[in-house]
Amino acid sequence: MIFRQLFDADTGTYTYLLGDRGTRQALLIDPVREQVDRDLKLIDELGLKLAYVLDTHVHADHVTGAGLLRERTGATTAGGKSGAKCVDRRLAHGERIEVGAIELVALETPGHTDDGLSFLVGDMVFTGDALLVRGTGRTDFQNGDPGLLYDAITRVLFTLPDDTLVYPGHDYRGMTVSTVGEEKRHNPRLGGRSREEFIRLMSSLDLPQPRKIREAVPANLACGLAPQPSAHGGAV
């Protein structure tokens, strides 16, 4: 498999490219709209063809490139069941996508948002904003729910083998990857906390709103494509 981790420095977002060496088909996880040209150039240079674009959830901090990528490549878009209605496939827990020899399994991991998915591919899991390196996503908007996030992490992600590589949706301190075992032992939000203690911690964080939330959430509900301007023009 061809594998590339890509970074958007403006929003601290990781995008993941997975390509099948046999069929040359590829899938892209959590693309950023401003990086669509970069991503398509890389896909072309690697001799790949984009088959699937997946979002782990409706993001509040950046606009997805999914809609643009579908327009420009014909790729199928996918996301969570309760997420953006504009996607072609809405995945439930355990549903699979096969791209050549690559088999991706969707895992429902809500709590940061109510539509949160993680994607398991072999010994790698792409956790979106559910589980971060030594952190977790916040739970104070978009139907976030700290109890559900605790369950998603402890009952879904932490039941994967300890050496499963954890590829997060973001990092702000220069960490690129972790493992399930490491996060079990060293994640400061989880370590030793009961469900009630985790809920109390997450409810006390008092974080500022994400810089792009007002733009990003409506845009992402439209797969990152701006609403078409009226044929009559203007705001009349």
Added chain:
Amino acid sequence: MIFRQLFDADTGTYTYLLGDRGTRQALLIDPVREQVDRDLKLIDELGLKLAYVLDTHVHADHVTGAGLLRERTGATTAGGKSGAKCVDRRLAHGERIEVGAIELVALETPGHTDDGLSFLVGDMVFTGDALLVRGTGRTDFQNGDPGLLYDAITRVLFTLPDDTLVYPGHDYRGMTVSTVGEEKRHNPRLGGRSREEFIRLMSSLDLPQPRKIREAVPANLACGLAPQPSAHGGAV
């Protein structure tokens, strides 16, 4: 092997941690002084002990963490033959460092600076600022020499197998890794250019000085440790 790519967003610098699963010994390539605490915490959490700290060259854009790491862990520091005299080992082309089952081979790849090394570990090569993802290091200071850089890339790095993973010293566009084959085909500074054309291109770039060069080069020649303040204090 345990492998981690780490990023310093302020300077766009990649640091690489390689750990041997058997002996738990580790080596760190191109650490950034401001990230020493982060790196030591990760090394500790992974149950590793730092045996070697290597710099690919005397950097002009960030201060190495090598000296601090040696002070705090007792690790051996290493760099190129014509680089900082403060390091414990000065490596020539073909010299090896063994850390448990990890075997690292130093490759002289000067041209960005006169002391440039790349490090080959299995199917990965850490190229410092010689070869970047779709780019190269500049050649206009620190005895840089575009002809030598062309030779280092075409006669040393490009003779490695095409699927060798290229891990650069920097990236500013969110790329984390490439391969030798990709860079042969798609590196816009190299592609199809003769040695003379490359020299002409590199000599015409007219780049601004790196923001930190006045601080970084003298500091790195002292392995990132500030000169001890005078016992008498002040600048008298």
